[in-house]
Amino acid sequence: MIDSAKMRRDCAADFYSHYEYLCALQDSVPLPAVRSCLREGVLDFNADRLRSVDWAPLLGTLKINKDLPLVSIKSFFQPWLAETGSDRSKVCRSRVPAIRNKDMSFQLCKALKCCLSTSNALKNLELNGLVLRERDLTILTKGLNKSTALVHLSLANCPIGDGGLEIICQGIKNSITLKTVNFTGCNLTWQGGNHMAKILKYQTMRRHEETWAESLRYRRPDLDCMAGLRRITLNCNTLIGDFGARAFAESLSEDLWLRGKF
Structure with missing residues (x-):
């Protein structure tokens, strides 16, 4: 059996060699932060740097990536810390990370869309603290729709709001591989709770249809192999409130498959 850690490192080496080549074309060198995480066989870095x-x-390398199992991109920039005076604000605005630029976030989502559409290896996608606008989420959703491997999606601390969640839901409701989603701290209200409740009801209906079809063939349905979400994380979205919680409770009343909701 091929050692999984060695396989990840080999795949990362392919990614790194292409990344190094593209850096050379623009007369630059690979970033140490990217190089160090690729030694572990994953792409995991702080976008603010x-x-x-x-x-x-x-992004040129990520666009054609078919090997890495995990892509994790984080941002911890807090612009409100600069709002104490005009001079200080000017200085801090000059230090705003490039990833906070709307064109850069769009280019990132375009690259992720291409990666999701073609990769059979990408199982974990984590975007933490990024500001993702409607057009970013729309293009990302196209990739989610086409993914045949993604198991875990996290948009933790990305302030997508209810409208953004509704867009994402269109990309995940028919996924046959996605098992867990994390929408911690996404500025969701009871409307966002309703969007997730609708997804749960839709997937529950499809599971019941599949179970019924299997029973007609005198087979015992394999519940563990059925498509659909198993875990939903919604921490730090206090505005979901009782109304959103009630919508969840109703959707969960007939769901035999969902194992965790936090």
């Missing part, structure tokens, strides 16, 4: 010029070779 990348300048605009750093993104092009990375």
Whole structure:
């Protein structure tokens, strides 16, 4: 049996070699933060540390990636810390990470869409703290629709709001591989709770249909192999409130498959 850690490292080496090549084309060098995480066979980095010029070779490589099992991109920038005076604000605005630029976030989502559409290896996608606008989420959803491997999706601390969640739901409701989603701290209200409740009801109906079809063939349905979400994480969305919780409770009353909701 091939060692899984070795396989990840080999795949990361392929990613790194192409990334290094694209860096050389623009007369730059690979970023240490990217190089170090690729040694572990994954792409996991703090996006705040990348300048605009750093993104092009990375996104060009990510766009054609078919090997990495995990892509995790984080941002911890807090713009409100700069709102104490005009001079200080000017200084801090000059230090706003490139990833906070709307064109850069769109280019990132375009690259992720291509990666999701073609990769049979990408099982975990984690975007933490990124500002994702409607057009970003729309293009990302196209990739989610086409993914045949994604198991875990996290948009933790991305302030997508109810409208953004509704867009994402269109990309995940028919997924046959996705098992867990994390929408912690996404600025959701009871309307976002309703969007998730509708997804649960839709998937429950499809599972019942599949169970019924299997019973007609005198087979015992394999509940563990059925498509649909198993875990939903909604921490730090206090505005979901009682109304949103009630919608969840109603959708869960007939769901025999969902194992965890936090």
